[in-house]
Amino acid sequence: MSHVKAIKTIQQVTRAKVMQLLGWNDLQYGEFQMQQADAYIARQIGDDVWGVQQLKEAPAFWAWWRNHWHRRDEQFIGEVKNLTQPEMVMLYEITHDAEAIEYTPHFVVMQHAFQRQVIDEVCNVAKQKKERKVSI
Secondary structure, three states: OOHHHHHHHHHHHHHHHHHHHHOOOHHHHHHHHHHHHHHHHHHHHOOOHHHHHHHHOOHHHHHHHHHHHHHHHHHHHHHOOOOOHHHHHHHHHHHOOHHHOOOOOOHHHHHHHHHHHHHHHHHHHHHHHHHHHHHO
């Protein structure tokens, strides 16, 4: 088994354990993860609609997000002994609250996310200028 497959398997097992503890299904888990990702991106990028969209379309960001989400899931599993299910849900929501996440993606992740889009934008501007010259 490759290293990447092993990590994905570990993440799937962790996710299944979290869903069991919370009494959540795949949809509930996924929706919560996406809600927090959207809130995190909005907090990091602000009102820059273009920047938000670029980050949402960046595979490197999502890989980073999933890895950090998994780390917080592992932390959560280690902290829930003797808690009731409602207490577990509350702790899980606190553990993953986008407002409480203090760290940001590495420079490489952000650079990769925006580099492709910046290059595309520069090419589009150049193409538009060329088209204007041709039509004159």
